[in-house]
Amino acid sequence: xAEFQQRGEDLECNxxxxxxxxxxxxxxxxxxxxxxxxxxxxEDGDAELKKVRxxxxxxxKDEKSFEKMMKEHRREGKKLPWDVDSISKExxxxxxxxxxxxxxxxxxxEKVEKHKTFVEKYAKEIKHFGMTRRWDDSQKYLxxxxxxVCEETANCLxxxxxxxxIDEKHALMEQVAHQAIVMQFILDSARTLKVDARGCFRQFxxxxxxxxxxxQDAFDRELELLKERIRNCAQIxxxxxxxxxxxxxGQERLGPGGLDPVEVYKSLPKEIQKGFDEKNxxxxxxxxxxxxxxxxxxxxxxxxxSGLWVPExxxxxxxxxxxxxxxx
Numbered sequence: 200x201a202e203f204q205q206r207g208e209d210l211e212c213n214x215x216x217x218x219x220x221x222x223x224x225x226x227x228x229x230x231x232x233x234x235x236x237x238x239x240x241x242e243d244g245d246a247e248l249k250k251v252r253x254x255x256x257x258x259x260k261d262e263k264s265f266e267k268m269m270k271e272h273r274r275e276g277k278k279l280p281w282d283v284d285s286i287s288k289e290x291x292x293x294x295x296x297x298x299x300x301x302x303x304x305x306x307x308x309e310k311v312e313k314h315k316t317f318v319e320k321y322a323k324e325i326k327h328f329g330m331t332r333r334w335d336d337s338q339k340y341l342x343x344x345x346x347x348v349c350e351e352t353a354n355c356l357x358x359x360x361x362x363x364x365i366d367e368k369h370a371l372m373e374q375v376a377h378q379a380i381v382m383q384f385i386l387d388s389a390r391t392l393k394v395d396a397r398g399c400f401r402q403f404x405x406x407x408x409x410x411x412x413x414x415q416d417a418f419d420r421e422l423e424l425l426k427e428r429i430r431n432c433a434q435i436x437x438x439x440x441x442x443x444x445x446x447x448x449g450q451e452r453l454g455p456g457g458l459d460p461v462e463v464y465k466s467l468p469k470e471i472q473k474g475f476d477e478k479n480x481x482x483x484x485x486x487x488x489x490x491x492x493x494x495x496x497x498x499x500x501x502x503x504x505s506g507l508w509v510p511e512x513x514x515x516x517x518x519x520x521x522x523x524x525x526x527x
Contacts, residue, residue, distance in 0.1 A: 208401065209405035210265060210268055211392065211402045212406060213265050214262070214265045215307055215388055215402060216267060216406065217258060217262050218391055219413075219417075221255065221258040221259065221415060224254045224258055227416060228248075228251045231247060231251060235359060244276070245432065250353070251510070253333055261405045262319060275287070314354060314355075315349065317349075320414055321346070325345060325359075328341070328356075328382075329356050329359055329374070330378075331378065334404055335404075337381060337404070338400070338404040345400075348382070348396045348397045348400050349386075350386060350452055350500060352382055353379055355379055358383060359424075360379060360426075360429045361433050361436065362366060364429050365437060366435055376425050379425060380418065384407075385403045388403055453505075454505035454506030455503075455504065455506060456505065457504065458501060460507050462505075463505040466507075467502075468498070470485075470489070471487065471498065473487045475507060487499060501523060509521065
């Protein structure tokens, strides 16, 4: 049974690696063909094009061969007798190749509710996985908590990253971003193989721990792209929060006529601004009297609507000044 399981895991690794090499080769082939269409023809280019075409052809053949071997392996697995070892272990302690993802299409509301419920239930476990650093520790934690191998975990990890970046905890953001890419690579592998992600995460760790340079480069490239998106998103969130704060402050400052006193003050002539700065009523009256009648009315009304000018208090101050003059 152990040999049979190991053979299945080896086949999955071979299929994944073959598909990865095929994608890279097809990408190179498209670049070379595009260059040829644009007139970039030379002997070396033609030789490289032929070489890559042959490589793509061979990899496609290998892919079909591996997939055929996997089908045969699955058929053999169905014929194996059940024994104590195979039925007493937890459900996801082995790769489950014949489990297909659900095909039922969820509505956006269902997805949001599912995500919310999942995160509320497993927030502590998700954060623990996000802080896990070693490959072996990550694999063991997912083995103990296979329910975390899902899109909800990947999305939650990205949200945690954004919160860390907003709080300027850059090192923590980069650590959790690494784990988010780990989860995304596992989910991508499951989609490629058309199997349940909980049954193939061990293959990802087997590959990444012994990865060749192209595979490691692909992982690092996706990680850097994610970190850049997180930084951009955090910056947008910060700017949005600042704008809301400024709008709230502006709403609190609004005068009785609905105008912002700061904005009205900035639009006033310099002499009137000086009168407000010095809280000098005669200076303000003199500055208003110098203006054209319509312009003076316009500025005065804006001052009243913003709360800069309170007619009642001004009248009281004028009366007090007149009384002081009479007394003297």
